[in-house]
Amino acid sequence: MPGNRTPTWAPDAGTGPDDALLAVRAGEGDEEAFAVLVRRHAPALVRLATRLVQDRTEAEDAVQEAFISAWRKLPEFRGQSSFGTWLYRIVTNRCLNILRTRKPQSQLEAASRISAPEHSVAPDRITEGRAAIEELHHALAGLSAEQRACWVLRELDEQPYAFIAETVGISEQAVRARVFRARRQLTDALGAWR
Amino acid sequence: MTTRIHPPDTPPPHDPDDECLPCGRLLSRVWSDWEEGAADSHAAACPDCTAAVAELERLETAVRGLRDDTEDASGYDPAPLTERVMDVVRLELRPGHPLPLGTPEEDMWVMEYAAARVLRAAAERVPGVRSGSCRITPERDMPGRVTVSLHILAPITAPSLPALADEVRRSVGESADRRLGLEITGIDVHVIGFADASDDSEKGFLP
Numbered sequence: 001m002p003g004n005r006t007p008t009w010a011p012d013a014g015t016g017p018d019d020a021l022l023a024v025r026a027g028e029g030d031e032e033a034f035a036v037l038v039r040r041h042a043p044a045l046v047r048l049a050t051r052l053v054q055d056r057t058e059a060e061d062a063v064q065e066a067f068i069s070a071w072r073k074l075p076e077f078r079g080q081s082s083f084g085t086w087l088y089r090i091v092t093n094r095c096l097n098i099l100r101t102r103k104p105q106s107q108l109e110a111a112s113r114i115s116a117p118e119h120s121v122a123p124d125r126i127t128e129g130r131a132a133i134e135e136l137h138h139a140l141a142g143l144s145a146e147q148r149a150c151w152v153l154r155e156l157d158e159q160p161y162a163f164i165a166e167t168v169g170i171s172e173q174a175v176r177a178r179v180f181r182a183r184r185q186l187t188d189a190l191g192a193w194r
Numbered sequence: 195m196t197t198r199i200h201p202p203d204t205p206p207p208h209d210p211d212d213e214c215l216p217c218g219r220l221l222s223r224v225w226s227d228w229e230e231g232a233a234d235s236h237a238a239a240c241p242d243c244t245a246a247v248a249e250l251e252r253l254e255t256a257v258r259g260l261r262d263d264t265e266d267a268s269g270y271d272p273a274p275l276t277e278r279v280m281d282v283v284r285l286e287l288r289p290g291h292p293l294p295l296g297t298p299e300e301d302m303w304v305m306e307y308a309a310a311r312v313l314r315a316a317a318e319r320v321p322g323v324r325s326g327s328c329r330i331t332p333e334r335d336m337p338g339r340v341t342v343s344l345h346i347l348a349p350i351t352a353p354s355l356p357a358l359a360d361e362v363r364r365s366v367g368e369s370a371d372r373r374l375g376l377e378i379t380g381i382d383v384h385v386i387g388f389a390d391a392s393d394d395s396e397k398g399f400l401p
Contacts, residue, residue, distance in 0.1 A: 018324060018347070018389070018390070020326075021324055021325075021326040021345075021347060024326045024327045024345070025314070025325075025326060025327070025328075028288075028290070028307070028310065028327060028328065028329070029287060029288035029289060029290055029306075029307040029310075030307070030310070030311065030314075031280065031283050031284065031287060034280075034283060035276060035279075035280050035283075038272070038275070038276045038279050038280070039272045039273070039276045040272075042270070042272035042275050042276060043270040043272055046270055046272075046275070047264060047265075047270070050264060051264050060275055063275065064275060064278055064279055067279045068279060068282050068283070071279075071282075071283050071286065072286065075288065129255070129256075129259060130259075132252075132255070132256040132259070133256050133259040133260050133263065135256070136253070136256040136257065136259075136260055137260060155257050155261070156257070156260065156261050156264060158261075176226070177209060180209070180211070180212070180222050180225065180226075181209070181211045183225065183250065183253060184211050184221075186253055187249050187250060187252070187253045190252060190253055190256060191249070
């Protein structure tokens, strides 16, 4: 079953029950408890943000801001979701905002990249695979912010559709539609390269 | 022959980006069947569906490459980012309310947050105990006195929870008295769960 994948990473992975305990303590002002949470969740969140905005510096800034806003909101955090899921949502939405502000320029850029002559040079199979990844990387910039966020969460972070719907705050059907459109656009882009 | 029944309205609002393949199936359905591993005998035999799936598989190959390229979370050093976050956090501490120390005439106070930190650590001196919420509230009718409400995770190996709670209460009471000089009228210990047995650290989970 080629398409039947299980997520390799969930926001709650490897955190144990003390994540909730630490979040309560942080909510009561214990900044050392908060530091433990930051250290624990930062690597996965930076990876997520890097996948979303494709820029390590911007990704780290987004994660940093997400943690700071989490610190401010923690006294109201009642543990409706786990701390990890909550942060995942904050980071995703910050990245969505970054993507929304930069969209038009990158689309033009991406379009010019796709038709750039250097990508038509593909001497053998190995570089062909490499070139396809590069091409995909560029084509991603042509997606709308919303399509891209849903696509990245689905394809790179391998999250279930229901989880993505909750994270982005839209219906599961809307997530499926966005991922479908993103795939169409991306297969077209790779096809153009071939 | 297939027993799989598709609702007649997939996808309900017609998506202009969707495409009807020459075989009559919608591209969106062919791809989602593939993704869910639900391809039927038509899909396996139909050249249109096979070509559509091949196109998606080509994309998925590139996706796997991109995923591997961005898979390095384990090698990420969170220390610099944590420092930057904590620099801001330390400017926005939430110390809680002031608690009275000693007699009212002495006019000495400790912030709830600082006191809670001492009391949580005292609870965690009981082996295997993890402390969570710790609220310290001034008594309305008895000026200068406070009550403590403490949530803990108990070690799964604790033979008796009442005995454990007593031990925690004793340790917390001692710290409140000797280290802080708080006049405590009561310590409520709430066991809200059990600490992970695989975690054999007995010092509490803060460094």
